[in-house]
Amino acid sequence: MASEFDLIARYFTRAAPAGLLGVGDDCALFPVPPGEQVATSTDLLLEGRHFFPDVDPKALGHKALAVNLSDLAAMGARPIGCVLGLALPRLDEPWLAAFAEGFHGLADAHGCPLVGGDTTRSAHDLAISVTVFGAVPRGLALRRDSARPGDDIWVSGELGAADVAYRLLDGQYPADAGLLAATRQALEWPRPQVALGLALRGIAHAAIDISDGLLQDLGHILTASRAGASLRYGHMPVAAALASLDEAPRRRAVLGGGDVYQLCFTAPASRREAVLAAAGSAGARVTHIGEIREQAGLAVLDEQGRPLADLPAGFDHFPAA
Amino acid sequence: MASEFDLIARYFTRAAPAGLLGVGDDCALFPVPPGEQVATSTDLLLEGRHFFPDVDPKALGHKALAVNLSDLAAMGARPIGCVLGLALPRLDEPWLAAFAEGFHGLADAHGCPLVGGDTTRSAHDLAISVTVFGAVPRGLALRRDSARPGDDIWVSGELGAADVAYRLLDGQYPADAGLLAATRQALEWPRPQVALGLALRGIAHAAIDISDGLLQDLGHILTASRAGASLRYGHMPVAAALASLDEAPRRRAVLGGGDVYQLCFTAPASRREAVLAAAGSAGARVTHIGEIREQAGLAVLDEQGRPLADLPAGFDHFPAA
Numbered sequence: 081m082a083s084e085f086d087l088i089a090r091y092f093t094r095a096a097p098a099g100l101l102g103v104g105d106d107c108a109l110f111p112v113p114p115g116e117q118v119a120t121s122t123d124l125l126l127e128g129r130h131f132f133p134d135v136d137p138k139a140l141g142h143k144a145l146a147v148n149l150s151d152l153a154a155m156g157a158r159p160i161g162c163v164l165g166l167a168l169p170r171l172d173e174p175w176l177a178a179f180a181e182g183f184h185g186l187a188d189a190h191g192c193p194l195v196g197g198d199t200t201r202s203a204h205d206l207a208i209s210v211t212v213f214g215a216v217p218r219g220l221a222l223r224r225d226s227a228r229p230g231d232d233i234w235v236s237g238e239l240g241a242a243d244v245a246y247r248l249l250d251g252q253y254p255a256d257a258g259l260l261a262a263t264r265q266a267l268e269w270p271r272p273q274v275a276l277g278l279a280l281r282g283i284a285h286a287a288i289d290i291s292d293g294l295l296q297d298l299g300h301i302l303t304a305s306r307a308g309a310s311l312r313y314g315h316m317p318v319a320a321a322l323a324s325l326d327e328a329p330r331r332r333a334v335l336g337g338g339d340v341y342q343l344c345f346t347a348p349a350s351r352r353e354a355v356l357a358a359a360g361s362a363g364a365r366v367t368h369i370g371e372i373r374e375q376a377g378l379a380v381l382d383e384q385g386r387p388l389a390d391l392p393a394g395f396d397h398f399p400a401a
Numbered sequence: 402m403a404s405e406f407d408l409i410a411r412y413f414t415r416a417a418p419a420g421l422l423g424v425g426d427d428c429a430l431f432p433v434p435p436g437e438q439v440a441t442s443t444d445l446l447l448e449g450r451h452f453f454p455d456v457d458p459k460a461l462g463h464k465a466l467a468v469n470l471s472d473l474a475a476m477g478a479r480p481i482g483c484v485l486g487l488a489l490p491r492l493d494e495p496w497l498a499a500f501a502e503g504f505h506g507l508a509d510a511h512g513c514p515l516v517g518g519d520t521t522r523s524a525h526d527l528a529i530s531v532t533v534f535g536a537v538p539r540g541l542a543l544r545r546d547s548a549r550p551g552d553d554i555w556v557s558g559e560l561g562a563a564d565v566a567y568r569l570l571d572g573q574y575p576a577d578a579g580l581l582a583a584t585r586q587a588l589e590w591p592r593p594q595v596a597l598g599l600a601l602r603g604i605a606h607a608a609i610d611i612s613d614g615l616l617q618d619l620g621h622i623l624t625a626s627r628a629g630a631s632l633r634y635g636h637m638p639v640a641a642a643l644a645s646l647d648e649a650p651r652r653r654a655v656l657g658g659g660d661v662y663q664l665c666f667t668a669p670a671s672r673r674e675a676v677l678a679a680a681g682s683a684g685a686r687v688t689h690i691g692e693i694r695e696q697a698g699l700a701v702l703d704e705q706g707r708p709l710a711d712l713p714a715g716f717d718h719f720p721a722a
Contacts, residue, residue, distance in 0.1 A: 105545050105625075106475035106610060107440035109537070112433045119428035122517060122532055124486030128524045154427035165445030165530050196443060203449045205523065209486050209530035211443055214428070224426050289427060304426075 091180040092164065092197055108195035110161050116215040118160075121151035127206040132249060137175045139268040140208075141182030146270045147291065148212040149190055150341040153277035154289040156222040157214030159192035165209035167202035190274055222280060222287035222345065225304035229374040231285055231346035233309060234355060234366050236273050239294060240330065241266035241319035243337025253329070262321035270341035276366070279358035280345060287345035293336040295391060298344050299378060308377045311370035313388060335380065336392030346372055412501040413485065413518055429516035431482050437536040439481075442472035448527040453570060458496045460589040461529075462503030467591045468612065469533040470511055471662040474598035475610040477543040478535030480513035486530035488523035511595055543601060543608035543666065546625035550695040552606055552667035554630055555676060555687050557594050560615060561651065562587035562640035564658025574650070583642035591662035597687075600679035601666060608666035614657040616712060619665050620699060629698045632691035634709060656701065657713030667693055 112118055125144055127133050145162060152159055164183070168176075187193055192212065245263035247253045273289075280287065286305060288297045302309055313331075322330050347355050352368070359366040379387045433439055446465055448454050466483060473480055485504070489497075508514055513533065566584035568574045594610075601608065607626060609618045623630055634652075643651050668676050673689070680687040700708045 106472040106608075107442045107478060107535070107542075109438045109440050109476070109542055111438050111539070114435055117430045117432050118439060118534070119430050120484060120517060120532075120534065121428045122484040122486050122519055122530065124488055124519050124521055124528065124530050126488055126521060126523050126528070129488075129521060151427040155430070157428060163441060163443040163532060165443050167445050167447055167450075167528060196441060198443055198445050200445055200447060200450060202447050202526065202528075204525040207445065207447070207488060207523075207528045207530075209443065209445050209528075209532075211441075211484060211530075211532040213439065213441065213534075216430070218432070221428075221430055287427075 091176050092194055108161065108163065110195060110213065112160070112215055116217050117221070119152055119155045119157035119214040119216050119221065120211060121148050122209065122211040123147050125208040135268065137178040138182035141179035142186045142269055144208045144210050145183050145186045145192070145212070146272050146341060148210045149186070149192065149272035149274055150270070150289040150291070152212055152214040153272050153274045154222060154287045154343055155214070155216060156220060156277045156281045156284075156287070157216040158278060159190045159274060160213045160215055161193050161195040162187065162210060162212045163196040164194055165198045167200050167207040169202050169204060169206060190272070220281045222277065222284050223304075224286055224288055224301050227286035227301050227305035227307055227346040227372045228348075229307055229372055230349060231372040232349050232352065232355070232368050233298070233311065233344065233346050233370040233372060235290070235294065235317060235342060235344050235369050236276055236359070236364050236366050237340075237342035238317045238319040239340060239342070240322045240333035240337055242270070242339040243333035244322060244325070244329070246339065259321060259324065263319065266319065267339055270339070272341055273343045273362070273364055275362035276343060276359060276364040279362040280347070280355070283351050283354045283358055284345040284347045287343055290338070290340035290342050290344055292338045293392070294340070294344060295335050295378060295380075301344070301346065302376075302378060305372070308373040308375045309370055310373060310379045310381055313380050314383045315367065315369050317365065317367040331388075332392040412497050413515055429482065429484065431516060431534065433481070433536050437538050438542070440473055440476045440478035440535040440537050440542065441532060442469050443530065443532040444468050446529040456589065458499040459503035462500035463507045463590055465529045465531050466504050466507045466513070466533070467593050467662060469531045470507070470513065470593035470595055471591070471610040471612070473533055473535040474593050474595045475543060475608045475664055476535070476537060477541060477598045477602045477608070478537040479599060480511045480595060481534045481536055482514050482516040483508065483531055483533045484517040485515055486519045488521050488526075488528040490523050490525060490527060511593070537602075541602045543598065543605050544625075545607055545609055545622050548607035548622050548626035548628055548667040548693045549669075550628055550693055551670060552693040553670050553673065553676075553689050554619070554632065554665065554667050554691040554693060556611070556615065556638060556663060556665050556690050557597055557680070557685050557687050558661075558663040559638045559640040559686075560661060560663070561643045561654035561658055563591070563660040564654035565643060565646065565650070567660065580642060580645065584640065587640065588660055591660070593662055594664045594683070594685055596683035597664060597680060597685040600683040601668075601676070604672050604675045604679055605666040605668045608664055611659070611661035611663050611665055613659045614713070615661070615665060616656050616699060616701075622665070622667065623697075623699060626693070629694040629696045630691055631694060631700045631702055634701050635704045636688065636690050638686065638688040652709075653713045
């Protein structure tokens with residue numbers, strides 16, 4: 081008989097690292113270094129909404145944790161541990177084994193062990209809830225409300241590939257095996273920029289991770305910081321795979337595409353060398369794409385310095401009817 | 402236009418208490434007192450599995466947090482804060498307002514503010530993910546693996562009412578408005594025993610909260626502590642509303658009924674006065690129901706000291722086919 085408890089034990093219980101009490105008690109316990117605060121974030125991922133039902137379960141296990149680690153990265157927090165809630169429509173052991181392999185693989189790479197969980201049976205859909213915990217010294221967190229006029233705006237990695245892969249898999253774009261092969265990894269195996277977030281402590285002013293699209297997520301920084309911004313479209317780090325696309329879908333992918341999990345951050349213009357050195361030490365590519373302005377609003381300028389019209393909106397889970 | 406962000410802002414964002422950064426950044430931030438560890442627990446509640454679709458949303462908001470606070474109580478941890486994931490099949494503002502009222506009401510009563518969350522649309526079912534954080538001084542957590550032979554076994558509150566209410570609402574028992582009225586509050590408005598958990602620090606050896614049934618949850622203590630137990634059925638604190646039931650359903654409710662959220666804990670026989678004083682200070686009723694034994698196994702004895710046969714099993718989300 082494979083009971084709920086057996087299942088959890090088989091795939092998700094591991095020896096807790098020293099100092100942590102893991103799966104198997106009412107709560108998990110973990111220490112926090114003196115002078116540091118706990119940073120936490122939670123995400124609830126649903127089949128059909130956040131991932132396709134036939135997605136590789138190993139990639140899904142990776143991504144379920146990656147999207148949360150990306151939130152720690154955007155705060156400049158060091159991962160400590162995570163908890164996982166799984167609602168499964170059926171008992172599928174090979175699926176569970178692959179999911180656990182993907183999850184633990186990324187957890188191990190970031191020193192973020194799974195310390196607690198809850199597994200249950202669902203009536204219809206697969207649902208995955210992940211909450212991560214990290215630590216950040218008091219006063220050093222990279223918040224959304226700290227951008228200042230004159231700050232450079234930077235973005236890590238490349239933009240646009242995940243959006244294109246999603247639309248190909250969703251049937252919005254005609255099948256294109258080559259384009260899918262060139263973009264799919266960005267969608268299914270995002271690499272959270274944890275090392276970059278840590279390296280930017282004390283250098284960056286504000287940061288956010290790009291989950292809902294560059295313009296929408298930068299917009300959260302602008303709202304929280306009561307500032308505006310101008311971006312240079314020609315400076316964006318567009319994924320090379322997008323070269324074959326028409327301008328409209330490319331622009332939508334670069335400026336509005338979600339599921340990116342790169343960092344958008346601001347830093348004083350006087351710290352450009354420090355930003356580049358931090359990125360170098362973290363093995364990350366960063367690109368200077370614009371400036372924070374005192375004047376409200378978000379403009380994207382073309383090569384001639386004229387504002388682009390028809391900017392794409394970001395992703396909204398509850399779009400207006 | 403009511404976007405996801407507007408919704409979150411309207412019902413779930415509140416001014417974060419001093420020292421906490423709440424909803425509206427990539428992560429929530431909270432401090433932990435020096436010398437204390439973080440205790441955390443997560444639960445994923447699903448419509449049709451953990452609650453009826455027509456449940457009062459205010460009660461549901463209360464219970465979604467209560468079941469997690471109960472895990473903190475069982476560790477002897479003081480609540481710090483919580484995060485909430487909500488997957489909603491539709492935008493129903495009165496429902497959201499009532500859910501938020503029930504959730505915040507219990508959060509306020511326990512000093513456990515909502516500091517972060519994630520709201521999304523689901524295809525079918527309502528899903529609720531709650532993760533709580535608490536703090537407990539190093540070495541004082543009430544763990545499952547610390548019961549010792551000779552310990553008294555105690556239980557807080559009363560047993561059985563939630564199981565009867567569930568079976569009435571589920572149609573397993575014939576409709577009985579009087580019995581439902583007398584048992585329903587235990588099922589829908591459980592009161593987590595946080596104050597009792599704190600008062601038992603340094604007194605109790607092991608503790609667990611009763612979510613899956615007394616025998617199953619005590620069984621987790623016995624497994625983790627490599628010990629056995631004998632209980633006296635005649636000493637159980639049976640809810641008065643169960644007096645009209647036949648013996649078989651009463652026994653099933655008392656020994657196997659889940660959704661109780663009372664504490665089962667062990668303490669040395671030499672600390673009986675201290676246990677009673679702790680319960681008194683916490684405003685909790687506690688009952689001495691048995692003893693931890695060195696010999697493995699879990700026996701429930703009748704008035705003549707004979708073991709009861711046909712003990713009920715606990716709740717299993719994935720019962721064997």
